[in-house]
Amino acid sequence: MKGVVFNVVEEVVTELHGGDAWDDVLVAAGLDGAYTALGNYDDDELLAIVDAAATATGITVEELWRTVGRLALPKLVDRLPESMKQTGDAKSFLLSVNDFIHPQVRALYPEARPPVFEFTERGDELLVVYRSTRRLDALAEGLMVGCGDLFGEVVDVEAVPDCGRPDDEATFSIRVGRGAP
Ligand code: HEM
Incomplete structure (x- = not known):
């Protein structure tokens, strides 16, 4: 890493x-x-x-990973070029992770091996498949919640129980709401 x-x-x-x-x-x-x-x-x-x-x-390791992920997200964003930072809202920022954010990360940090995400929108729900042999699920959860903080929105993340999915995959159900005014 x-x-x-x-x-x-x-x-x-x-x-x-x-x-x-x-x-x-x-x-x-x-x-x-x-x-x-x-x-x-x-x-x-x-x-x-x-x-x-x-x-x-x-606290539990999972809880710590979630906290670290949430608080680390803005710190990671600060390391990106200025032009990458303004994509409007939490959902579009999150949806850009495969195509913009992590490719930029690979350019900045050669040999980085970031995870891959797959997104499916279902009405208000966003289904996220997180694919990584590292399976840092709680870190991924925290980072996704941190995307909400970045834009003053609330990102609610729930793990979807595994139903015979491959070992390198976890699925989350996400809902994005408005933060307190
Ligand atoms: C949209 C929000 C983001 C999510 C959900 C996300 C998710 C993750 C996760 C879960 C990992 C752990 C490695 C793994 O699972 O295999 C990771 C790795 C990493 N991410 Fe992200 N990330 C996000 C945004 C960012 C941003 C803004 C940066 C900016 C610097 C960044 C830089 C990295 C780096 C450097 C690694 C380490 C890869 C390696 O060392 O091989 N990520 N990301």
Whole structure:
């Protein structure tokens, strides 16, 4: 996984719990924490960091991934060129992830291997298939909720139970509502 992902996880943990907390997490995970944005690091290191942070904060790993994803989304967007940032609303931003956002990410961060999403609109509902061998479902959920925050909208994400789908797929049902005025 690209170092930039480690960098935004560090920013989120530091914002929520302070720099010492990040150092404690690294010690608990047995890592030195030297991550450069363009570097490639073992996914297991990220999983160890998130495990240690969840243990330290007393929440589940899934809950921590969701929080990290939600708070990391604007930080990731800040790393995109200015022209990529104004696509109007949460839904169109999310729908652009395969065609604009992650291709741009691959240009900025060579060797990035972002996941693929598949979208089907059904009235007010948007069905999202998330495809990745990493299966960071809760991270994906958090990032999708974060798309709502970006535009002052509420993105409600529910996991759709697996019905014999391939191992590298998860399905979510999404509804986008207006945020508080
Ligand atoms: C529409 C919102 C987005 C969603 C739902 C999303 C989803 C994800 C997920 C779930 C991953 C984890 C890797 C995996 O599952 O295999 C990932 C990876 C990544 N995403 Fe996104 N993402 C979004 C927007 C962005 C933005 C705005 C950036 C801007 C920098 C970004 C940069 C990356 C990078 C660098 C990786 C790591 C890929 C690698 O290291 O191989 N994403 N994304």
